[in-house]
Amino acid sequence: MSNVLSFGTAAPEQILGEKEVIRVDGVWKSFDEGRIQVLSDVSFNVNQGEVIALWGSSGSGKSTLLHLLGGLDAADEGSVSVCGLDPAVEKNRLRLRREYIGFIFQLHNLLPDLTMRENCWIPAMASRLARQEVDQRFEELTSWLKVEHRRDRRIRELSGGERQRTAICRALMHRPKLVLADEPTGSLDEQNGEQVFKLLYELAKREQVTVVMATHERRFAERCDRHILLRDGHVDCRD
Amino acid sequence: MHFSKLVFLSLWRHRIRAAIGSAGIAFGVAAMLSVLSVVLGAIGMFEKILSTDSQYLVFEKNVSDLFFSSVPEDQVAEIRDMDAVAQANPILFGIVSAPDHPVITCFGLEDADPRLRDADWLEGSLQEWRQSEGGILLGSRAAEFLKAGSGDEVPIGRQSFKVAGIIATANGFEDGGVFLKLSSAQEFFNRPGVSSIVAIKLKDDADGDAFRNAVSSRYEGLMALENEEFQQSYSQFRILKATSWAVGVCAFLLGGMGVANTMLLSVFSRIREIAVIQVCGFSKPQVGTLIILEAVLLALIGTAVGFVVGLGILELLQSLPQLQGYIQTVTSPWVWLAIFVTAEVTSIVGSLYPAWYAMKIQPAEALRYE
Numbered sequence: 203m204s205n206v207l208s209f210g211t212a213a214p215e216q217i218l219g220e221k222e223v224i225r226v227d228g229v230w231k232s233f234d235e236g237r238i239q240v241l242s243d244v245s246f247n248v249n250q251g252e253v254i255a256l257w258g259s260s261g262s263g264k265s266t267l268l269h270l271l272g273g274l275d276a277a278d279e280g281s282v283s284v285c286g287l288d289p290a291v292e293k294n295r296l297r298l299r300r301e302y303i304g305f306i307f308q309l310h311n312l313l314p315d316l317t318m319r320e321n322c323w324i325p326a327m328a329s330r331l332a333r334q335e336v337d338q339r340f341e342e343l344t345s346w347l348k349v350e351h352r353r354d355r356r357i358r359e360l361s362g363g364e365r366q367r368t369a370i371c372r373a374l375m376h377r378p379k380l381v382l383a384d385e386p387t388g389s390l391d392e393q394n395g396e397q398v399f400k401l402l403y404e405l406a407k408r409e410q411v412t413v414v415m416a417t418h419e420r421r422f423a424e425r426c427d428r429h430i431l432l433r434d435g436h437v438d439c440r441d
Numbered sequence: 442m443h444f445s446k447l448v449f450l451s452l453w454r455h456r457i458r459a460a461i462g463s464a465g466i467a468f469g470v471a472a473m474l475s476v477l478s479v480v481l482g483a484i485g486m487f488e489k490i491l492s493t494d495s496q497y498l499v500f501e502k503n504v505s506d507l508f509f510s511s512v513p514e515d516q517v518a519e520i521r522d523m524d525a526v527a528q529a530n531p532i533l534f535g536i537v538s539a540p541d542h543p544v545i546t547c548f549g550l551e552d553a554d555p556r557l558r559d560a561d562w563l564e565g566s567l568q569e570w571r572q573s574e575g576g577i578l579l580g581s582r583a584a585e586f587l588k589a590g591s592g593d594e595v596p597i598g599r600q601s602f603k604v605a606g607i608i609a610t611a612n613g614f615e616d617g618g619v620f621l622k623l624s625s626a627q628e629f630f631n632r633p634g635v636s637s638i639v640a641i642k643l644k645d646d647a648d649g650d651a652f653r654n655a656v657s658s659r660y661e662g663l664m665a666l667e668n669e670e671f672q673q674s675y676s677q678f679r680i681l682k683a684t685s686w687a688v689g690v691c692a693f694l695l696g697g698m699g700v701a702n703t704m705l706l707s708v709f710s711r712i713r714e715i716a717v718i719q720v721c722g723f724s725k726p727q728v729g730t731l732i733i734l735e736a737v738l739l740a741l742i743g744t745a746v747g748f749v750v751g752l753g754i755l756e757l758l759q760s761l762p763q764l765q766g767y768i769q770t771v772t773s774p775w776v777w778l779a780i781f782v783t784a785e786v787t788s789i790v791g792s793l794y795p796a797w798y799a800m801k802i803q804p805a806e807a808l809r810y811e
């Protein structure tokens with residue numbers, strides 16, 4: 203067992219002090235009772251403030267790996283530690299989602315009949331953040347993301363790029379230490395994809411947030427601080 | 442944004458589905474309010490007939506309905522002579538018919554009965570009735586639907602009676618009824634020398650127990666009950682009340698199933714959304730609470746609409762001339778509260794399975810296939 207894992211339920215601050223946000227150690231994951239092997243012996247670590255690309259083609263295991271990091275799924279073997287906590291444990295999972303992790307999805311997964319503001323309130327509501335703090339944070343993020351003029355528009359009235367910026371805003375509302383982004387540019391055209399990637403990268407650096415981004419696009423993977431190439435569930439190379 | 446706004450918005454986004462769910466509760470509330478009010482009103486009117494200026498009722502033991510009770514007139518006379526008794530008023534109940542009006546309540550009374558003394562005499566007078574040969578009195582509503590006035594001949598059953606007066610009382614049954622002299626009524630109904638009940642007024646309330654014991658020891662076939670005791674123990678009242686609650690609860694069960702169905706549909710169509718809010722930090726109890734609160738809001742809306750619809754139905758029933766004033770609704774605060782609580786509890790119970798289902802949603806499964 204690694205040093206990080208041996209911390210168990212140690213306070214996250216200890217881990218952050220070591221600059222290590224994620225440690226994945228010998229992880230295996232399969233579906234359909236072992237008939238579909240998705241991840242095989244995957245290990246890597248991520249430090250605070252890094253923007254990492256999990257790069258690979260469809261079915262390479264990128265999304266599954268993100269799900270393991272976010273506690274949406276559990277590994278069959280091996281260990282995962284995020285901010286010093288095992289996300290497979292229910293109690294940790296809730297704490298990680300409320301305090302440490304923000305999610306961005308390819309199809310943004312916003313509530314279409316709610317406004318941008320209301321969507322961004324959801325993580326704040328779950329975390330029971332103070333109203334004033336949330337409002338201030340929302341104003342700040344929407345200004346940075348250049349969607350301040352759309353704050354009270356319903357999601358269905360927004361363009362694809364604006365929706366993905368809203369998803370970024372929602373992911374960052376509760377000031378997470380880590381953002382897990384699953385193909386955040388996958389549903390956008392080239393221009394909007396470029397803008398969203400740049401915004402996400404700049405925000406990560408500005409706020410010292412660690413970003414793990416699953417992507418199949420080389421142009422984005424190569425511009426991240428590091429990329430981990432996944433092929434058929436194995437880590438093929440790191441850069 | 443507050444949690445309650447999310448609850449409201451979740452329903453507002455699917456307002457037609459929510460309206461259908463609410464309608465189920467609204468119908469349940471309206472049905473329960475209408476049935477209970479009508480039944481309680483009817484019971485109240487009957488109780489009033491029995492308890493006018495009296496504290497005790499004497500009637501035949503073990504009868505299922507007071508219409509079948511027989512108290513012989515010699516026993517009425519003996520009871521009247523008891524030291525504790527200030528007043529004893531025998532009443533014979535019966536049902537008569539007139540053309541186009543098959544059911545009219547008939548009261549056979551002595552002319553000293555307090556309900557005649559206290560009534561508002563619209564036509565004729567007690568004196569005229571006393572002096573008339575086989576004349577009848579009509580309640581004001583009965584006079585309206587029989588289109589009869591003082592001095593007119595009115596066909597009742599196979600006979601014809603002259604109207605000696607028209608009276609108005611605060612009681613719908615009495616207002617829609619026909620009053621005969623006790624002797625005429627006994628002859629008409631072929632029940633010579635008997636009354637259905639005797640309404641007793643005591644000289645001193647403290648003599649109640651002694652009076653009750655005296656009646657049961659002297660007359661094997663009779664019993665005396667204080668008015669309140671009678672109201673609580675009379676099987677017809679109990680059956681009516683139980684039936685009306687049962688009808689209301691059945692209506693609510695249907696409403697509850699409507700809510701369960703609506704909420705289940707809502708959860709099924711929002712699996713991805715529920716997964717997303719879990720990923721955003723909502724705990725399973727928060728997700729369950731969201732679904733239950735949506736159901737509670739549905740019930741609140743349904744209850745409000747149901748009360749309005751129910752009151753409308755009651756108003757309509759009371760205004761229908763065909764009902765001849767028999768509908769006199771009673772809606773006590775306890776009835777409103779009981780209906781409200783039943784509606785909310787039904788909705789909460791109906792939302793438990795959808796809430797449990799929502800809590801069991803696995804975000805990974807729901808989000809895996811983007």
